[in-house]
Amino acid sequence: MTSDPAIGQAFLDRVRERLPGLRLLVDPLEREAHRRDETAYLVPGLPLAVALPSTTAEVAELVRLAAEHRVPVVARGAGTGLSGGAAGIEGGLTIAFTRMNRILEIDRENLVAVVQPGIVNAILKAAVAEYGLFYPPDPASYEQCTIGGNLGTNAGGLCCVKYGQTRDSVLGLEVVLADGTVLRTGGRNIKDVAGYALTQLFVGSQGTLGLITEATLRLRPAPPPRSTLLAFFGTLEAAGAAVSGMTAAGLGPVTLELMDRVTIAAVDDWHHLGLDREAAAMLMVESDLPGAGATDELDGAQAACQTAGATLVVRAADAAEADWLRQGRRMAYHALERLGVARMEDVGVPRSRIPEVLRAIEAIGERYGVTIGTFGHAGDGNLHPTFVFERDDPTAEATTEAARGDLYRAAIALGGTVTAEHGVGVVRRDYLIEQVGPDAVRVMRAIKAALDPLGILNPGRVLPPA
Amino acid sequence: MTSDPAIGQAFLDRVRERLPGLRLLVDPLEREAHRRDETAYLVPGLPLAVALPSTTAEVAELVRLAAEHRVPVVARGAGTGLSGGAAGIEGGLTIAFTRMNRILEIDRENLVAVVQPGIVNAILKAAVAEYGLFYPPDPASYEQCTIGGNLGTNAGGLCCVKYGQTRDSVLGLEVVLADGTVLRTGGRNIKDVAGYALTQLFVGSQGTLGLITEATLRLRPAPPPRSTLLAFFGTLEAAGAAVSGMTAAGLGPVTLELMDRVTIAAVDDWHHLGLDREAAAMLMVESDLPGAGATDELDGAQAACQTAGATLVVRAADAAEADWLRQGRRMAYHALERLGVARMEDVGVPRSRIPEVLRAIEAIGERYGVTIGTFGHAGDGNLHPTFVFERDDPTAEATTEAARGDLYRAAIALGGTVTAEHGVGVVRRDYLIEQVGPDAVRVMRAIKAALDPLGILNPGRVLPPA
Numbered sequence: 022m023t024s025d026p027a028i029g030q031a032f033l034d035r036v037r038e039r040l041p042g043l044r045l046l047v048d049p050l051e052r053e054a055h056r057r058d059e060t061a062y063l064v065p066g067l068p069l070a071v072a073l074p075s076t077t078a079e080v081a082e083l084v085r086l087a088a089e090h091r092v093p094v095v096a097r098g099a100g101t102g103l104s105g106g107a108a109g110i111e112g113g114l115t116i117a118f119t120r121m122n123r124i125l126e127i128d129r130e131n132l133v134a135v136v137q138p139g140i141v142n143a144i145l146k147a148a149v150a151e152y153g154l155f156y157p158p159d160p161a162s163y164e165q166c167t168i169g170g171n172l173g174t175n176a177g178g179l180c181c182v183k184y185g186q187t188r189d190s191v192l193g194l195e196v197v198l199a200d201g202t203v204l205r206t207g208g209r210n211i212k213d214v215a216g217y218a219l220t221q222l223f224v225g226s227q228g229t230l231g232l233i234t235e236a237t238l239r240l241r242p243a244p245p246p247r248s249t250l251l252a253f254f255g256t257l258e259a260a261g262a263a264v265s266g267m268t269a270a271g272l273g274p275v276t277l278e279l280m281d282r283v284t285i286a287a288v289d290d291w292h293h294l295g296l297d298r299e300a301a302a303m304l305m306v307e308s309d310l311p312g313a314g315a316t317d318e319l320d321g322a323q324a325a326c327q328t329a330g331a332t333l334v335v336r337a338a339d340a341a342e343a344d345w346l347r348q349g350r351r352m353a354y355h356a357l358e359r360l361g362v363a364r365m366e367d368v369g370v371p372r373s374r375i376p377e378v379l380r381a382i383e384a385i386g387e388r389y390g391v392t393i394g395t396f397g398h399a400g401d402g403n404l405h406p407t408f409v410f411e412r413d414d415p416t417a418e419a420t421t422e423a424a425r426g427d428l429y430r431a432a433i434a435l436g437g438t439v440t441a442e443h444g445v446g447v448v449r450r451d452y453l454i455e456q457v458g459p460d461a462v463r464v465m466r467a468i469k470a471a472l473d474p475l476g477i478l479n480p481g482r483v484l485p486p487a
Numbered sequence: 488m489t490s491d492p493a494i495g496q497a498f499l500d501r502v503r504e505r506l507p508g509l510r511l512l513v514d515p516l517e518r519e520a521h522r523r524d525e526t527a528y529l530v531p532g533l534p535l536a537v538a539l540p541s542t543t544a545e546v547a548e549l550v551r552l553a554a555e556h557r558v559p560v561v562a563r564g565a566g567t568g569l570s571g572g573a574a575g576i577e578g579g580l581t582i583a584f585t586r587m588n589r590i591l592e593i594d595r596e597n598l599v600a601v602v603q604p605g606i607v608n609a610i611l612k613a614a615v616a617e618y619g620l621f622y623p624p625d626p627a628s629y630e631q632c633t634i635g636g637n638l639g640t641n642a643g644g645l646c647c648v649k650y651g652q653t654r655d656s657v658l659g660l661e662v663v664l665a666d667g668t669v670l671r672t673g674g675r676n677i678k679d680v681a682g683y684a685l686t687q688l689f690v691g692s693q694g695t696l697g698l699i700t701e702a703t704l705r706l707r708p709a710p711p712p713r714s715t716l717l718a719f720f721g722t723l724e725a726a727g728a729a730v731s732g733m734t735a736a737g738l739g740p741v742t743l744e745l746m747d748r749v750t751i752a753a754v755d756d757w758h759h760l761g762l763d764r765e766a767a768a769m770l771m772v773e774s775d776l777p778g779a780g781a782t783d784e785l786d787g788a789q790a791a792c793q794t795a796g797a798t799l800v801v802r803a804a805d806a807a808e809a810d811w812l813r814q815g816r817r818m819a820y821h822a823l824e825r826l827g828v829a830r831m832e833d834v835g836v837p838r839s840r841i842p843e844v845l846r847a848i849e850a851i852g853e854r855y856g857v858t859i860g861t862f863g864h865a866g867d868g869n870l871h872p873t874f875v876f877e878r879d880d881p882t883a884e885a886t887t888e889a890a891r892g893d894l895y896r897a898a899i900a901l902g903g904t905v906t907a908e909h910g911v912g913v914v915r916r917d918y919l920i921e922q923v924g925p926d927a928v929r930v931m932r933a934i935k936a937a938l939d940p941l942g943i944l945n946p947g948r949v950l951p952p953a
Contacts (some may be wrong), residue, residue, distance in 0.1 A: 036574060048745070077804045128737075129735075129837065131838050132734065181678065186680075188684070205926075206927060208904075210835045211869075212643055212867050212868070212904075213835055213904040213910055214691050215909060215919055215922050216904050216923055217688060217934060218684070218688050218691055218926070222687065223682050225683070225684055227639070242737025242738075268598065269595075275710070314776070314780050328709050336550070362906070369679055370676065371676060380741070403677075437674075438674075438676050438678075438679040438680075465682050469683075471934055483682060483683070
């Protein structure tokens, strides 16, 4: 792989010749706008050019030409990623799916939507809601992020504790392979065991095995509006105990979110929700069961919180208040960003280890003298410890590097993961082997080499350079 | 790959030398007992030997030696498969996991069980039930089949319409690779996007990519006992319309099963359940919602059935009657086997196409003059048309071959699959390309070659010979 300007120029000439109608950005400012994602302190490469295809055929031709010229290809959605997976590669072609943003079909009978990758998650949600349907995956950035990016990272979100991650909602894909072949996997069958799990494999591979150009997504009947409970605790351990108590009681809430003291204050300063700022932690629990089920479920959650020593439990008065509280939680990261530069992490642990990982995060904050706001999806063991630095802190980048290493090692030591929903991308690739071991990395490399023998698809992402 | 007796003998000598404590069956009668699975009219090869390892280390050594001698390796559970995936290969080594049948841990806090592959599904279910927990996947053969076989085929069953197939309940695996390396994937994290979806890839690969020697399975809190409804219909179309009506009404029952007239009669002859034998079709609908939810859900199902023109709707009086009815459904295949030789198929279609595939099945029965009993998981579009022949019918095998080809083509034409939960194995491998296309087969072959370059793992299964 090279960033030789002559090769780049020859490639672009050929692209213009073969695809005269393609929107191709080569202006330095426009390329600069596609350099980064939202990962603080990551400075990725500047793309050679940014292509905005409007058809799968254009994507296939772009990949064929990139293969011919050995130009790296990066797939990009809205650029809201937090792993550098869709960030620029110096001398590479970024394919931004902004213009391939249509809903091709909503199949009410089969509870399926067929979409292009550039569709924004919230727009899809709203469109299917008009049919009384529901597309569950909901990253906090759902009003900006695209389904293509969600597929690339196997994104999660607030309700995946009940409805699973993006992979659980995918029935089929159209994928442009490394040689430009257009592959279709799966379809509209709920169950299908004909051959290997290609659909599952492409989801979460961050554009390193193929470029997803269409997806057949599974929908559900829209559940009733949610009922919402907030519980505040004097210690993080007590909040952790409440989560365990709910698991033990067999509850399956649609949301089970945690915020620590730093996050509560940041969210409340911005949104004035009237949260208890003295609390060490807050849990948000939601139910979308029909009828009396929701009240029963929240009664059970309240009992678990009180048994664990909650200092205050409140329920949202109505759907509007619940929406407002949920929006507050969704904006936790941006609330922390108002305090300075915020670098969000994404560790996961087996659910029983949440108190331990919370203690480890506190210790890391003390060790490095850094403010950490922690929030996340307590119900499935996924937390987002977020390092917050003053904007002009010259030590911030080095501190982040050291502190996140400690964080990853702490998660791995607890049987956890360095990334539960954001992806390895480029920023966590050097920790992949520590988590999964050399044999798993070897198998992943073998699969990568089998599907992308020239190594042109998002090289250096997910897998560390050999 | 060869079945040269000298190579086989050298291999066995080496196995005995390296693994003197291994239970190794070489007696022709014992080998014969491991030739077939339950696929009628399939005559697979006779294994060279059958190994019954008790540790992962023994499995790894067996695979290493098999690789050295280029001896094919077949992984086998209880032999209840319906695709020939675990049937013998002439001159190959069958590794039967009968003795690796322990539950290694039930982790109540994390809702996880760690098991060896030889554990019988029903034994695992019973063991976790003592902790108030539930392992959902439930093939009709759950009292015989093993978790290892379930993992190999990504098995489904009666409640996967609500809780998913086996893959949806797997968090991590231990796998012996083609070179004898012992790989671990995943763990106890509900969410984990570190690297490619290896766990998902191994599940459903029928021992062609690796041999699963341990699995970390996801459990759920045990739901309440089920409430059960039976509805009878004058036509198959009416039953199909009732299924669509339930989907449209947003119902999510835990069971939504269909039986046609032939199956109703066969089950009733055997079990004397008092079913309506005049009906063209019966639906069994179950709810495991808590509290009043179950009654509400079955009320909704009943309304959908009546709107679709059900001739009779009855509800089980109590849990014992419900169990009895469910057991009747589970035994549908064996009830048909009492009529003669039964060859069960496993097509799936998008849910809206159920009436069409039912019509196609009827037409195939008429075309070939063969009795077909159809039953299956209507809620997710998966039907088991079962050809029934008299035991001494000399044309049966040829008729099966022709009729099932028509069946597969009908399913594919409806956007369906030739196998929804039983696996491609050997019997459906020549139809894989018709369903998924040459590009998908090429990608699957590339993955197979990457993980098993010598082609010793269950060769000729899933993928047709190149």
